[in-house]
Amino acid sequence: MRIEKRLSKTFKQFTESGKSGGIVLIACTIVSLALANSPWSEAYLGFWHRHIAGMSVEHWVNDALMAIFFLLIGLEL
Structure with a gap:
């Protein structure tokens, strides 16, 4: 299976999952906290x-x- 097709299938499964919104929200929160407390x-x-x-x-x-x-x-x- 080509890597593009495999990544596309994985991304589709992730977006259809009910947990995807929470995971993205937690990841964005962690990135925001890290940036706010960094040299940048x-x-x-x-x-x-x-x-x-x-x-x-x-x-x-x-x-x-x-x-x-x-x-x-x-x-x-």
């Missing part, structure tokens, strides 16, 4: 305070993406 912390924090379309990235996450998140949660219920 100033650049990392600077990224969150960079302005895009008049609002900081942090503001976009807190307001826009969280609103979408809670909308989807409400639709699930």
Whole structure:
């Protein structure tokens, strides 16, 4: 079996798993904590305070993406 096909099958199985969202969330949390406490912390924090379309990235996450998140949660219920 070709490696591309094997990787594609593995990725498909992972995304269809109910555990995949939690695993990705934990991995992103670990990366964020590592970056925030590393020598690159100033650049990392600077990224969150960079302005895009008049609002900081942090503001976009807190307001826009969280609103979408809670909308989807409400639709699930």
